[in-house]
Amino acid sequence: MNRIRMTIAYDGSGYAGYQVQPNGGTIQEELEKALKKIHKGKTVKVTASGRTDARVHAVGQVIHFDTPLEIPVSNWRRALNSMLPDDIQVKEADQPTGGFHARYDTTGKEYRYFVRNHPDPDLFRRHYTSHVKAPLDITAMKKACGYIEGEHDFTSFCSPKTDLKGSKVRTIFKADVESRGEEVVFTFKGSGFLYNMVRILVGTLLEIGKGKRAPEDIPDILKARTREAAGRTAPPQGLFLWKVDY
Amino acid sequence: MNRIRMTIAYDGSGYAGYQVQPNGGTIQEELEKALKKIHKGKTVKVTASGRTDARVHAVGQVIHFDTPLEIPVSNWRRALNSMLPDDIQVKEADQPTGGFHARYDTTGKEYRYFVRNHPDPDLFRRHYTSHVKAPLDITAMKKACGYIEGEHDFTSFCSPKTDLKGSKVRTIFKADVESRGEEVVFTFKGSGFLYNMVRILVGTLLEIGKGKRAPEDIPDILKARTREAAGRTAPPQGLFLWKVDY
Numbered sequence: 345m346n347r348i349r350m351t352i353a354y355d356g357s358g359y360a361g362y363q364v365q366p367n368g369g370t371i372q373e374e375l376e377k378a379l380k381k382i383h384k385g386k387t388v389k390v391t392a393s394g395r396t397d398a399r400v401h402a403v404g405q406v407i408h409f410d411t412p413l414e415i416p417v418s419n420w421r422r423a424l425n426s427m428l429p430d431d432i433q434v435k436e437a438d439q440p441t442g443g444f445h446a447r448y449d450t451t452g453k454e455y456r457y458f459v460r461n462h463p464d465p466d467l468f469r470r471h472y473t474s475h476v477k478a479p480l481d482i483t484a485m486k487k488a489c490g491y492i493e494g495e496h497d498f499t500s501f502c503s504p505k506t507d508l509k510g511s512k513v514r515t516i517f518k519a520d521v522e523s524r525g526e527e528v529v530f531t532f533k534g535s536g537f538l539y540n541m542v543r544i545l546v547g548t549l550l551e552i553g554k555g556k557r558a559p560e561d562i563p564d565i566l567k568a569r570t571r572e573a574a575g576r577t578a579p580p581q582g583l584f585l586w587k588v589d590y
Numbered sequence: 591m592n593r594i595r596m597t598i599a600y601d602g603s604g605y606a607g608y609q610v611q612p613n614g615g616t617i618q619e620e621l622e623k624a625l626k627k628i629h630k631g632k633t634v635k636v637t638a639s640g641r642t643d644a645r646v647h648a649v650g651q652v653i654h655f656d657t658p659l660e661i662p663v664s665n666w667r668r669a670l671n672s673m674l675p676d677d678i679q680v681k682e683a684d685q686p687t688g689g690f691h692a693r694y695d696t697t698g699k700e701y702r703y704f705v706r707n708h709p710d711p712d713l714f715r716r717h718y719t720s721h722v723k724a725p726l727d728i729t730a731m732k733k734a735c736g737y738i739e740g741e742h743d744f745t746s747f748c749s750p751k752t753d754l755k756g757s758k759v760r761t762i763f764k765a766d767v768e769s770r771g772e773e774v775v776f777t778f779k780g781s782g783f784l785y786n787m788v789r790i791l792v793g794t795l796l797e798i799g800k801g802k803r804a805p806e807d808i809p810d811i812l813k814a815r816t817r818e819a820a821g822r823t824a825p826p827q828g829l830f831l832w833k834v835d836y
Contacts, residue, residue, distance in 0.1 A: 355713050401714070431792055433713050465681050466603050519648070 345410040348420055349440045353403045356430040357581070362396040362405070363564075371396075376580075378427035379409060383438035386456045389398060393453070393588040397540075401472065402585040404435075408446040441515040444590075450590040452517065455542045457530040458582045459550070467525070474582040475529060482523050487517035488552045491562035492545060494530075499569040502538035503577070512538055515577055521549065528553075531586075540577055548575035594666055599649045601677040603827070606643040607705040608651070614701070615644075616674070617651075617678060624673035625655060637692045639699070639834040644834075645826040647718065648834040650681075650700075654692040658706065676776045690836070698835040701788045703776040704828045705796070719773060726799035728769050728824040735765035735797045737808035738778075738791060745815040747785035747791055758784055767795065774799075777832075786823050794821035811826040 352375075360368030364376075379388040393406045415423060420437040458471040460466050461480050475555070493590045495515040502512055506518055518533040530546055548565065551557045557575070598621075606614030610622075618636055626632040639652045667685040674680070692731060704714050706719040707726050741761040748758055764779040776792055794811065797803045803821070811819045 353713055355716075430711075430716055431713055435710070464681070465676075465679065467599055467677055468718060470601075470676055575728065 345412055346414070346439060347408055347410050347444060348410045348417065349406065349438055349444055349446065350424070350434050351436040352405050352407060353433045353435055354405065355471070356396060356399050356401045358431060359398065361400070362392055362394075368398070371402075371535055374429060374432055375424075377409065378424055379411075379497065381427055382423060383411065383413065385540060389552075393446050393450050393482045394420065394585075396585050397580050397583075398581045398587070399471075399580040401581075404587040405585050406446050406450075406588040406590075408440075408444060411455050412442045425436070446588075449590050450536070450588055452533060453537060453585065454533045454587040455590075456532075456584045456586045457542060457578065458584070459528040459546075459578075460526060460530045461523075461529070462526045469527075471581055474579045476528075476550060476554075478554050480528055481555060482521060482528065482553070484555070484559050485521045485549045485553045487523055487559035488549055488562050489574050490567075491559065492516050492519040497569055498566070498575045499536055500565050500571060501541045501548070502543070502571065503540035504571050507537035508538065514538065514541075520543070542581065542583060543578045544571075544574050544576075547576040548584070550578065552574040554560065592601070592660070592685060593656050593690060593699045593787055595652065595654045595684055595690055595692065596618035596666070596670070596680050597682040597756045598650065598651050598653060598744050599681055600647060602642060602645050602647045604677060605644065606639055607646070608640075608648075614644070617792045620675060620719075621653065621670075621686045625657075627673050627734065628669060629657065629659065630668055634831070638690050640831075642831050643826050644836075645717075646831070647827075648831040649830050652692050652696075652834040652836075653722055654686075654690060677713075678772055692834075696782070696826065696834055696836050698779060698781055699783060699831065700777065700833040700835075701781045701783065702778075702830045702832045703788060704830070705774040705792075705824075706772060707769075707774045708772045712825040715773075717827055720825045722774075722796060722800075724800050726774055726796065728767060728774065728799070729800060730801070730805050731767045731795045731799045733805035734768055734795055734808050737763040737805065738762050742812050744784055744787055744812070746811050746817060746819045747767075747787045747794070748817065749790070750802065750817050752785035754784065760784065760787075765791070777827045779791050788829060789804050789826065790822075792828070797821040 352393050364369045364372045365531050367509045375390045388409050390407050390409045417439045421434045424434045458473045461476045465475045497513050499512045515535040600617050608617045611619045621636045634655050636653050636655045663685045667680045670680045706721045711721045737782045739762050743759050746759045761781040766777045
């Protein structure tokens, strides 16, 4: 068997999320459907670095699968792209050595979150940004980002719907926010992220940006270790899984 | 009756075009459906500056309609936006005097056409650009644009499916192309445009950009006065009705 690794991008707008589940189409389903065609009806299981929620996008999701086919690795990308719908795209493919595993071998991830900060919505960006009408205080949000960086117990920034039993301590290497024209872009790099963590971080930062909370509230929110202490969960469509590190 | 004028934007991806027709939903249908609700079930006819094709977008389409309602003009925009789907948006509303007509009073229009010029597609721009892999010669296309400007008989750049019986002479005030990062943007301003004219102009310019035709071919194509002389019709999703002048 040959283990193939792929970096894939997808527009999550039309999907119920990455992972196969009873309701609605998923990215994994589309990948496995395309691989099944290439394998003449045989099922091939795809393993990703992790899930993404409904309507969340990826520019650098990483997957692996095992195949008995002896297709040169340089042809895998084109082969799969010709079978995939136009909202899922293979960007790179290679054949890693030494038992690579897309999920267990991750050392970190980067997420970005895009907000349109303008009185009017931009309908051409509606699937790729969330819309905040009130002007946002970038300086205050930047200060708050400083409190997010580092090793913390992020229980307050984790959805109670998580099925995680273990520790909720994670290390955020970088949390930042910048203004780009009519958009505000949040960047988070970390050792790992809990369920809905980025969206709850963004929701809380947006409340700080609107002046409803102070940057100095972050340490207290972390200390509280309860979801109620943090802000709202920001909507999914602004979120992009940007890069997975190994 | 009060005549209301509106500037509207729409993402044409999900529509069969602007104008009401038997197959598939249209922008006009959505506008009239929303107005019908506001008028408690009474039909209100909407007149636009002109049609746009299936999958073509607008950032500055202009419409008018007549209403017996005495809603302050400053509230019309919000009223209609609250009823419209999220891919159609009223940007401005006013109450013009002197019998304004959205179609008959136009003095010119501006269209823009966006091309992604890169070996790989960008799936987040797939509904708003057409994709050209081969590198494009901007200088050659700019030169060709010079031949398009001015008053010409544009029969060669008009779809034979047109129902226009009259003259196909139009004046192009401006034809231009520029490179913006990974995209190439075409701009056309003119007194009026024939059926598929912008898309045939772009399709022909792209053949010049790829070196398959010379900029100097444009005068001959115009002179030929037959659709076969020009290039392919570029796909609809890169096209935006940008502005209508009165």
